[in-house]
Amino acid sequence: MEVTINLSESLEQNAGKYFDKAKKLKKKIPGIKETIELNKSKLSNIKIPEKTKKSIQKKEWYEKFRWFISSDGYLIIGGRDATTNEILIKKYTEKNDIIFHTELPGSPFVVIKNPHVSKIPESTLSEAAEFCASFSKSWKSGRTTAEVYYVNPEQLSKEVPSGMMGLPKGTFMIYGKRNFIEAKLNIAICNINEKIMSGPLSAVKKSAQKYVEIIPGSDKLSDVAKKVQKIIGGDLDEIIRALPSECTIKK
Structure with a gap:
């Protein structure tokens, strides 16, 4: 604490002034303490809302592809484009899996994962075929069905007959x-x-009570996604990624 001495006054006069100031401050201390306690009480009653943090879910490896869970509980994955088709077959397909493709060009490769080497039910085979057909060019053509085949992984190869050009990605x-x-x-x-x-309606109905049926149409994809979001919730971008192109909501 810095003390200022008035040289025109005696030492006793200077001391007297500081003594008077000290007495005044001492009288104020109880009031200051009371104010502090009162403010503490007020602060303790204030509810500070917790910041709501958007939960960030860890993405599974298969979410980079198209995917669904069959009504029998099998994970089924489909490529999104040439690159993911290539990755799906080369990196994520194992010897006991089953691979689907449409007879006509222009579909994703679709894989039923079979890690437990079990006999795959007919219902899952049908759902995988429907999934493959629905994300193929047949969706835009206005057809209601498409011919799909399935094979074992060892039946696929990048090797071509002699004289034939190499296969694109x-x-x-x-x-x-x-x-x-x-x-x-x-x-x-x-x-x-x-x-x-x-995924196919039969599989989606088995997994969730609330769902939206999608049919071919010409609505803007973002508009369809927003309508879907109002019904099932979820992230808008993820909904857009899950929809087939050129679609609308079934009424």
């Missing part, structure tokens, strides 16, 4: 017997624990 040669299914085109979309899933 995302395409493979198919050798051996193909198993054909006439698949219906149908897609529904739902929200499972903040993960947006689109």
Whole structure:
């Protein structure tokens, strides 16, 4: 504390002034303490809202592809384009999986994951075929069904017959017997624990009570996604990623 001495006054006079100031301050101390306690009480009653943090869910490896869970519980994955088709077959397909493609060009490769080496039910085979057909060019053509075949992984190869040019990215040669299914085109979309899933109606109905059926149409994709979001919630960008192009909501 800095003390200022008035040289024109005696030492006793200076001391007296500081003594008087000290007495005045001492009288104020109880009031100051009371004010502090009062403010403490007020502050303790103020409810400070917690910041709501948007939960960031860890994405599963298969979410970079199209995917759904079949009504029998099998994970089914489809490529989005030539690059993801190539990655799906080369990196994520194992010997006990089943691979689907439409008979006509212009579809994703679709894979039923079979890690437990079980006999895959007919219902799951049908749903995988429907998924493959619905995300193929057949969706835009106005057709209601498409011919889809399935094969084993060892039947796919990048090797081509002698004299034939190499295959472009995302395409493979198919050798051996193909198993054909006439698949219906149908897609529904739902929200499972903040993960947006689109797949055949039968599979979606098994996974969620609230869902939206999607049919071919010419509505703007973002508009369709916003309508879907109002019904099932979820992230708008993820809904857009899960929808087929050129679609609308079934009324």
